[in-house]
Amino acid sequence: SAVISQKPSRDICQRGTSLTIQCQVDSQVTMMFWYRQQPGQSLTLIATANQGSEATYESGFVIDKFPISRPNLTFSTLTVSNMSPEDSSIYLCSVDEVRNEQFFGPGTRLTVL
């Protein structure tokens, strides 16, 4: 399976600022996904990031708040913009491999004060 890393692993940010999370995969993959896991909750898909096209956002998530880049087949970034305490969550990237099995990165734990 693909090895996925995320940076930073955790961060504490001030309200109104932005944070960019990086996701690096050790092999080329077509589809990458960004999920959010709010405290005590399950995972919710934010968007699908495909190389060479605009990200596809799920209902309730917008590009201005969560801009995504996918410059190549091994890398993606998610920015959380104009943060508020409600954005405090674990953010995870995942990739879709053979047989449509998904593998996840270790996550980025974000706390907004």
Place this chain on the structure above:
Amino acid sequence: KQEVTQIPAALSVPEGENLVLNCSFTDSAIYNLQWFRQDPGKGLTSLLLIQSSQREQTSGRLNASLDKSSGRSTLYIAASQPGDSATYLCAANTGANSKLTFGKGITLSVRP
């Protein structure tokens, strides 16, 4: 819209017990179903993937079954160990751009 339910939310068992974790989904038109393990504050580890054409998958002490017609999947853990303590999540893949819909998870505690 697919909805995935996992009940109960938490489970505590003594070491050595065999146990079954349940997962139900509303839309039987799934592409596959995946079980994950999540340790506190960590990412997800894929445990088992069952394709829609399969009935079950096994890996070590874990066995996952799938019954599409009834909208249910189970994860069987044999001879549970304290190291199995974690949250177990199931996720249904509807096939539409590989979108996963997750249940809320079952937090398992295995007492020594």
